[in-house]
Amino acid sequence: MSREAATxxxxxxxxxxxxxxxxxxxxxxxxxxxxxLDAKTKPRGSLGRLEELACRISAIRRTQTPGRLSAxxxxxxxxxxxxxxxxxxxxxxxxxxxxxxxxxxGAAVCVLARQAGASLVVVDAGVVNPLTDARIRPLRIxxxxxxxxxxxxxxxxxxxxxxxxxxxxxxxxxSEGIGLVALGEMGIANTTSASALCAxxxxxxxAAVCGRGTGIDDxxxxxxxxxxxxxxxxxxxxxxxxxxxxxxxxxxxxALLVGVALGAAxxxxxxxxxxxxxGAAALIAARFEPLVGEAMIAAHRSPEPGHALLxxxxxxxxxxxxxxxxxxxxxxxLALPLVHAALAILSDMxxxxxxxxxxAGR
Amino acid sequence: MSREAATxxxxxxxxxxxxxxxxxxxxxxxxxxxxxLDAKTKPRGSLGRLEELACRISAIRRTQTPGRLSAxxxxxxxxxxxxxxxxxxxxxxxxxxxxxxxxxxGAAVCVLARQAGASLVVVDAGVVNPLTDARIRPLRIxxxxxxxxxxxxxxxxxxxxxxxxxxxxxxxxxSEGIGLVALGEMGIANTTSASALCAxxxxxxxAAVCGRGTGIDDxxxxxxxxxxxxxxxxxxxxxxxxxxxxxxxxxxxxALLVGVALGAAxxxxxxxxxxxxxGAAALIAARFEPLVGEAMIAAHRSPEPGHALLxxxxxxxxxxxxxxxxxxxxxxxLALPLVHAALAILSDMxxxxxxxxxxAGR
Numbered sequence: 001m002s003r004e005a006a007t008x009x010x011x012x013x014x015x016x017x018x019x020x021x022x023x024x025x026x027x028x029x030x031x032x033x034x035x036x037l038d039a040k041t042k043p044r045g046s047l048g049r050l051e052e053l054a055c056r057i058s059a060i061r062r063t064q065t066p067g068r069l070s071a072x073x074x075x076x077x078x079x080x081x082x083x084x085x086x087x088x089x090x091x092x093x094x095x096x097x098x099x100x101x102x103x104x105x106g107a108a109v110c111v112l113a114r115q116a117g118a119s120l121v122v123v124d125a126g127v128v129n130p131l132t133d134a135r136i137r138p139l140r141i142x143x144x145x146x147x148x149x150x151x152x153x154x155x156x157x158x159x160x161x162x163x164x165x166x167x168x169x170x171x172x173x174x175s176e177g178i179g180l181v182a183l184g185e186m187g188i189a190n191t192t193s194a195s196a197l198c199a200x201x202x203x204x205x206x207a208a209v210c211g212r213g214t215g216i217d218d219x220x221x222x223x224x225x226x227x228x229x230x231x232x233x234x235x236x237x238x239x240x241x242x243x244x245x246x247x248x249x250x251x252x253x254x255a256l257l258v259g260v261a262l263g264a265a266x267x268x269x270x271x272x273x274x275x276x277x278x279g280a281a282a283l284i285a286a287r288f289e290p291l292v293g294e295a296m297i298a299a300h301r302s303p304e305p306g307h308a309l310l311x312x313x314x315x316x317x318x319x320x321x322x323x324x325x326x327x328x329x330x331x332x333x334l335a336l337p338l339v340h341a342a343l344a345i346l347s348d349m350x351x352x353x354x355x356x357x358x359x360a361g362r
Numbered sequence: 363m364s365r366e367a368a369t370x371x372x373x374x375x376x377x378x379x380x381x382x383x384x385x386x387x388x389x390x391x392x393x394x395x396x397x398x399l400d401a402k403t404k405p406r407g408s409l410g411r412l413e414e415l416a417c418r419i420s421a422i423r424r425t426q427t428p429g430r431l432s433a434x435x436x437x438x439x440x441x442x443x444x445x446x447x448x449x450x451x452x453x454x455x456x457x458x459x460x461x462x463x464x465x466x467x468g469a470a471v472c473v474l475a476r477q478a479g480a481s482l483v484v485v486d487a488g489v490v491n492p493l494t495d496a497r498i499r500p501l502r503i504x505x506x507x508x509x510x511x512x513x514x515x516x517x518x519x520x521x522x523x524x525x526x527x528x529x530x531x532x533x534x535x536x537s538e539g540i541g542l543v544a545l546g547e548m549g550i551a552n553t554t555s556a557s558a559l560c561a562x563x564x565x566x567x568x569a570a571v572c573g574r575g576t577g578i579d580d581x582x583x584x585x586x587x588x589x590x591x592x593x594x595x596x597x598x599x600x601x602x603x604x605x606x607x608x609x610x611x612x613x614x615x616x617a618l619l620v621g622v623a624l625g626a627a628x629x630x631x632x633x634x635x636x637x638x639x640x641g642a643a644a645l646i647a648a649r650f651e652p653l654v655g656e657a658m659i660a661a662h663r664s665p666e667p668g669h670a671l672l673x674x675x676x677x678x679x680x681x682x683x684x685x686x687x688x689x690x691x692x693x694x695x696l697a698l699p700l701v702h703a704a705l706a707i708l709s710d711m712x713x714x715x716x717x718x719x720x721x722a723g724r
Contacts, residue, residue, distance in 0.1 A: 048665075326405065348473045
């Protein structure tokens, strides 16, 4: 067996084992957390979705006392061959420039991660111009994908390799004691890739899942829809073959995040989604194993039209809607304080009996 | 002049002076903050409402560099004579029990204030059974209001006195260097009072502004609507006389929060609203001086039907909607991390030129 074939076999085995380890979340822990919240000094259910959040996290963590959880944001960056089709307002060089900015701490998600007390793991999954920087984890599959409008963005082997790398990242975070994994991404033209993936997997028409990304005009949007249609036609992927869909239309950062989501769910970590691109990764992960959705929390709903569709498909209701369309994990970072607050309510509030307060709802 | 008359005259003068000091927020600072955000390494406007939040706070603070702001939550508690009409699921004794829980740190807002790094100022504006506790600030107007269903809840003098006390609280916070003031409240039956206030001031039918409060059934809701109608009929307030409306139908905690809102706006503090009851206080404040609304941020929209109506009246779009119906300032506390994040984006992110990133939007 060639070295490449051996690597592929190992990656495939890791994916299969990971999927096999993903179980339904623990309903006994959910119910126990619900009962604990009902004993707290507040009318039953009066903290609304914050209570639901605490219960869901208890179920994911398989304990009624999840306590305070450490958070990491995994930001994967990569370049997309499809950028050559002129689908973005920004030139491809910006991916590597932003990678440097992310490493230096100047990007939005760096600021928001510090605010939220989360660590930020910046991964180069395959940008065209790599940087040597100790703050960037090099998990490069190649120097950008091929142009999906002309054929497969990557080989099935590359897709598997990226997924395996993501699973390993999640395993590492779990071993370090991280409980919350937020997903983030950066890659010029990656809303085009995400749109094509969603169009095939939902399925939906290209026009229904294409939006303005970081800010394109009507003319470029029409062009983008055409490019997505060409990419789907060039690859003719089978919606029942998530690896094939991912290889044909995906990006390395998306493939890596599929692995992070699957690996995190297998290790009982809470997966916090950001916007449309991390949502596309979540959708692919759910096509490999639908139960992975139970480990996910949707931070926000973005203006990208495909985002609402994929969240509905995943059965996830976002926590807020603030017209965020940056990516990087910025929306997921903004959701972290709500997650911490929900867990603090569960662990720190007094009960009716502890506080000597009359409980009308008993 | 009697001592009471002198107190009333002083309180009236303080209210007039405070209202006179409330100016439009500073549009030059708004525009400067917008320009600063447009130079940051992200597509223009891609952080959506977070950017708008940073700009609005810059305008309120009258500086393009508001920096990190310290936050305080002012929670005012009081009892309501209208509780005798059986409008709440909880007995009146719970107000004082919860005041003890708030002082001891066991209530929801205590947990959320700690999470958000905010100080919590617990004010007794007039509960029936007062507690002697150094952690409670006694600004008691009386031992609960009279039953508004039978006549005025309080005298005009008492309403003025409570407003003046609130203005003094805001002045104290401003002097201590607080930049963000979140409003919170506790008082059994105070959604009934807030419903009556909104019905008169919006104006709206009682049925359109009455909700389930902390959790009453259909029968009790119908009864509550009838009680609100009786209270309005018994007081026949003039909607053009906010002090008269407040005295007839209000609570001491609501009156005190009217003063906090007005005093905070006069001192260029950012006022963060919680749910329906703090919203009713905001509405009254806006009837005294419409410009006060420019200093306000709506944290969330609650399921109370009157809340959406009053937010529309104030021209405020809430940051999130999480089915919160607890009060205490819990929703406002949950909004604080978003506010801090917006300000950190404005102050801490790198610009395109600092980071050497190509700016497509130039």
